[in-house]
Amino acid sequence: MAELNNIEDSDLEAGLSPVEQAAIVLLSIGEEQAAAVLRCLERDELMELTQVMSRMSGIKVDTVKSALQSFFDDYRQQSGLHGASxxxxxxxxxxxxxxxxxxxxxxxxxxxxxxxxxxxxxxxxxxxxxxxxxxxxxx
Structure with a gap:
């Protein structure tokens, strides 16, 4: 996993790994919502993701926007949302x-x-x- 301290524009162009993107999304949604997601992970997924989250600092706004945009693009393509019961x-x-x-x-x-x-x-x-x-x- 690449160290995410002070991500440069070149890192953004190269793209973040899916785990790095997930870490940014979880750090963006708040503790309770992140906890609900973390409860659904297998032990090895949990360890990998939380290690990446713990190393993140100084992340630029454009990097966060990119990760969130990727998340929402994936969500729109894969959600299959059919309406609320x-x-x-x-x-x-x-x-x-x-x-x-x-x-x-x-x-x-x-x-x-x-x-x-x-x-x-x-x-x-x-x-x-x-x-x-x-x-x-x-x-």
Whole structure:
């Protein structure tokens, strides 16, 4: 691992190793968030990464920007993010707004999504609806 004390522009042009980039990202996100990431690592990964982190000092802003840009580029390409689940939103909103307001927000989100479908049922005959539901697989 290259020593990262006072990284020069030539070092930036040559590029940082993935471990050096990870170290910069972890040092940038704060202790609690970094701890959450470190808990997920194998012992040898943890040792290598924390050794690199311990040697870092005097890192130039451009080097940090480059490492963070690389992280976000990789994230965008590999995340496969498909949207938040209801439980994720509930936990996040509970933390941010409290339970009462979170429930109100969720009801407006999910209630609005189902209301138009439910409104169409008012035009279905009760007999047809009963026959349709009776042929459904038991859940």
């Amino acid at each position: 209801r439980s994720y939103l509930k936990r996040s909103l509970d933390l941010a707004l409290g339970s009462d307001i979170a429930n109100s927000v969720l009801n407006s989100i999910y209630g609005d999504a189902i209301r138009p479908k439910m409104a169409r049922l008012q035009y279905a005959s009760p007999k047809w609806l009963a026959e349709f539901v009776s042929s459904e697989h038991v859940q």
